[in-house]
Each structure stands twice: as structure tokens, then as C-alpha cells.
Amino acid sequence: MAAFYLTLRGTVVMYYGEEIGMENNDPKSKEDVQDPIGKLGWPLEKGRDGERTPMQWNDSANAGFSKAKPWLRVPPSYKAHMSPPNKKTAIRIELLPTTAGDAA
DSSP states (O other), rough: OOOHHHHHHSSSOOTTTTGGGGOOOSSSSSSGOOHHHHHHTTTTOOOOOOOEEEEEEEESSSGGGOOSSOOOOOOOOOHHHSSOOOOHHHHHHGGGGTTTTOOO
């Protein structure tokens, strides 16, 4: 679906990490929750932590985000998105520059 959006006229809107295929990483236990909304509403409302994980820069520890332990856990699937780039990610990366010169 993201590849289709990149072919339309107008401004491209992508969520944080969508361009590289990042997935949501909902907390598995209440102890993993950092978001106040998630702490109050656990287990029905897990909060926003799943969408706020560190940006995945490469396939090293903590996805290259930091050498220190990040506040939110990096999902174990991050290495699959980074090396080698999967087909969906490669297509998105190719399409992104094509929208830059188009008038809305």
C-alpha cells in the first residue's frame, strides 16, 4: 500500500519508520510500559510505546540508535529490515525521490 501512496500526486505522508518497514512493538508486560496511558489502561490499552520505539539505523545492537540501553525496547525483527534491504523497503526507497519534484 505504501508503494501505491508514493505514486499519487500531492504530499506523501508516512508514519515514523514506515519507509523502512518498521513494525509496531507493543509491550509484552506491564513492566515494559513507559507511556502513562498504557500504565493506567493495561492490558486493554497498551499506550503508544509500540509506535515510539527507537529509529532503526542499522543491524547493530539497539539498531544503531544508541550504545546505551534505549528507553523503549527495539523489536527483535529489526535486523530483518536492515540487511540486506527487503524487497518492500527497496521499492519504497526507489519511489521516494520520484515525488520530490512533482507539483501538488
